């Protein structure tokens with residue numbers, strides 16, 4: 001066997017700045033994304049230590065976490081306002097490109113990177129945000145870092161890293177009709193557990209992945225971190241190149257062929273080796289709903305809330321009992337019997353144009369249940385404008401959804417969009433942690449289609465039984 | 469960063485697994501632009517009742533754990549968000565060492581960046597420490613952490629070695645920061661940048 005390399009190996013090896021025995025590697029970073037929440041202390045330290053930004057052109061910033069999704073011009077929370085102003089000042093001082101609130105390119109950092117073509121195969125990408133794994137859908141090595149590392153990248157354009165292990169998650173067969181990429185990734189996390197990918201860069205392969213759109217691949221890679229994975233990645237192919245062609249930061253048509261050849265060289269070689277393999281039978285996957293307080297506490301829509309005693313391990317029993325209590329559920333109740341108060345269609349997991357289209361298809365001509373308050377928060381202004389062009393906003397509004405401006409919104413509730421204690425939400429986001437969407441709030445993670453259907457019915461319902 | 473020295477400290481238990489960084493420091497405190505001031509908000513939703521009254525049912529509020537410097541917790545501690553505000557909050561709360569059977573990757577990196585030592589031990593050792601720190605018979609259960617020799621000990625017979633990355637160990641012992649260390653490789657970075665074939 002001569003030198004078979006995976007996508008991960010190829011990117012790692014081509015970004016090695018320095019390597020010495022027993023030490024972690026120093027790797028070069030091609031793209032550094034920045035948002036308002038995890039960067040202020042990094043810039044402040046640069047100033048304190050009289051350091052500069054080494055390559056300002058390789059850092060791009062946007063404002064997403066704090067922004068209100070209505071009346072955006074007037075941010076009433078003074079601390080949020082200050083954080084946003086601090087990012088503006090920092091970007092100006094250090095000469096960094098910022099997509100500000102009124103930019104038509106503003107949006108959630110992991111939505112705008114790909115749609116502007118900043119994210120390109122073969123790159124190393126970091127951001128002070130755990131869902132940076134999203135960008136791996138394009139055949140990049142992309143992962144979240146802390147604020148000290150943000151500072152490190154700003155100052156040196158490199159990162160000190162130990163090489164993670166490599167895991168292959170192979171999907172055998174296509175996903176059945178009515179089953180989405182979100183269901184696939186929730187099923188994967190249910191299988192490997194919330195720490196199953198710890199210390200690993202995960203490459204997703206196989207039929208279901210190859211036949212998946214870029215939006216779907218981003219959803220899968222996005223949630224890699226919820227399974228503990230350091231990075232999620234997918235070898236690039238025609239679907240990748242087609243998505244990227246013509247995007248703002250992609251070289252124009254004349255050179256595009258050459259660029260594609262370069263990107264193509266990063267694909268994993270066939271028969272290259274991984275440290276571990278997880279196989280998924282795609283055909284057996286159903287629409288999924290989380291019942292607990294981490295994304296691994298998940299089951300099929302046709303299933304039941306588990307009985308803690310179903311678990312063998314005593315730690316799992318305790319965790320399940322605690323989660324069921326927090327969630328206000330009963331063991332053995334049917335998932336379809338869980339009634340909801342709110343629906344949140346948004347976040348860097350599922351607020352891209354395709355997600356909105358799928359949800360709109362479900363609700364078209366139907367009305368949101370009287371007991372449900374539902375909202376759509378597009379992932380970016382580009383998504384919002386595109387959706388409006390297609391008339392999706394009208395479909396949502398007619399059925400009773402609120403139609404908002406782009407941002408993270410109720411994914412983490414740093415802006416005014418939050419759950420009140422006890423409220424139960426069907427959410428297309430990625431974390432159902434205690435209090436994530438508001439103290440005492442109860443989050444069930446689902447696909448956009450399942451969230452839309454739940455909005456109509458007022459409770460979870462199996463999308464496969466719907467005539468669309 | 470302060471160099472990490474051998475010390476003996478009071479242990480506080482948090483007998484839960486998958487404690488995520490949203491629990492360690494909830495989002496409403498992430499709007500601050502400073503690195504300090506997070507300690508009083510650590511574990512906010514568990515720690516306080518309405519009106520910021522300490523919740524008597526939250527274990528760390530028990531007077532016996534006042535002044536603890538070592539936190540022992542269930543597996544996969546620090547999962548979720550990359551927020552470095554979590555280690556900032558823990559450090560300011562007083563924790564210099566965290567002990568668990570496993571930590572989430574980004575959180576672990578963030579700890580090292582702030583001089584916190586995350587120690588991974590096997591489940592028998594973690595249970596030993598957990599049960600003694602919970603035990604009513606042990607008024608003040610203390611553990612000694614010796615990073616130089618990579619060992620944790622107590623007066624009840626615990627003597628357990630732990631693994632740590634050599635690079636991280638050296639940084640902690642000498643109080644070095646990563647940027648300082650990388651700056652020494654400035655030449656390599658410049659060469660890399662020069663040699664990088666223009667991709668198109």
Ligand code: SF4
Nearest residue numbers: 131347348408411412
């Ligand atoms: S949408 Fe949610 S998960 Fe994504 S970047 Fe924003 S807060 Fe993080």
